[in-house]
Amino acid sequence: MRQTQGFMNRPIALELDRVSHDFRTSDGRVYRAVDDVSLSISAGAFVAIVGPSGCGKSTLLNLIAGLLMPTSGRVRVEGHDQQGLNRRATYMFQQETLLPWKDVRDNVALGLILAGLSKADAHARADDWIARVGLTPFASHYPSQLSGGMRKRVTMAQNWILDRPQVLMDEPFSALDVHTRQLMETELLALWDVGVAGTTRRTVVFVTHDLEEAIALADEVIVLSAGPASRIVARHAVSLPRPRDLRELRTTDAFVELYRAIWSVLRGEVIKSQASVGAHV
């Protein structure tokens, strides 16, 4: 039987222990983006982080990725204190990150090439992944010749080809139109469901500002407060059965109920963040 809810007793993949992060702003002041966040994520869980824009979601992912060092507190990856980049994770950034001078095949193969695989082996495996994301006819195209949705697929293949056990995603589909977006979400869940080598699922930390997307995808939704000094204000388990049909899911009673419950918390934070943006302008 497919195990969906049993991840609570799996080993801890990621742990944030009272993590805070300060930025120095251009006018020399200190801006506390993330304040005293503690969080542990079980291996194989799909966790979504939501919060108003500018609250520190990307900062949190960058801390988990090791691209930023916490000002205080600790990040532990599979029980070890983080040093340098998180080599157990891939990271799908909010921005476009495909190398414009490499074609689809070379972009997908990049991580393997960097790891020292021969070009022939890397390309063979890249071609498998290009087929899995349905882009075989475009293997020799450059990113500038692809649509936004296609570029996201290539980026997904570029990340997932590495078989790393953790996947960080920062609003990966926010730039896409509604239909492409739902398609990509479905593909993401399918990929996640297969796991690495068909067995263990990857741990996914998925950042979004869209609560619907968060509930539809995740096992757990974490709500961050409006910045500055963003904290975790709520954690909600999402016990919707898997596999999920994303076309139908959003109208089910269970979904709507969860949405109401989480939105009642998130709403206040969104209003606060809009008020503070208004005050600055």
Added chain:
Amino acid sequence: MSSQGRVTAWRVGIAVVVLGAWEGGVAAGAIDPFFLSRPSAITARVAAWIMSGTLWPHLWVTLEEALLGLAIGGVLGIAAGFALARAPLAARVLDPYIAMLNAVPRVVLAPLFLLWFGLDIWSKIALAVTLVFFVMFFNTLQGVRDADRALVNNVRMLGASERQLVRHVLMPSALTWILSSLQSSLGLAMVGAVVGEYLGATHGLGYMIAQAEGTFDTTGVFAGMTILSIVVVVTSAGVSRVERRLLRWKH
């Protein structure tokens, strides 16, 4: 008519009008050919130089100096640009010195280079290098600094070492800038070579022009300038073909 056809028609039209007015002005006595020569005489002179073969050794020397100057200045400029882009502290320390060096008018250097490197090609190459170096240096520096942070972070997350980062991201990113400055660098290399020859040489287009000026032979001066322009236009077209090939991912 296609837009390319219209552009070509206008180009030819402008040449015909300007050259026609010039030639007509001389024929009508309004322009003194002693000071300005005339298109027919200039064309005849260019043809004579080509037919007699006197042009080739001079042209070859100038091209050799310019291309060597471009290559040496390019390699040094790109290497220095990369080094300083990866060492921000050194870049900050050296910044005023680089600005000072770049402010030196190169014509002033020419006699010094003649003294140091002699009358043959190396003094001209040195002059071309001082011109090309800074253009390449600044463009490489800017190109590396300008590399998209998201691209850099992504490739680092995918597992790139510092060397691989340079190879897969910083180099190609800087290449756009370097290539876009290649045309102007080529022009500058020609300027360096010709100015050097003009001030003291035994061969080269600059030498030919200087010889003509020495005998108030305006036709010879204009003929030399014409050949120089043609050479720069032709080589630039070659450069932009190379550029398009290397940047084909942009289209």
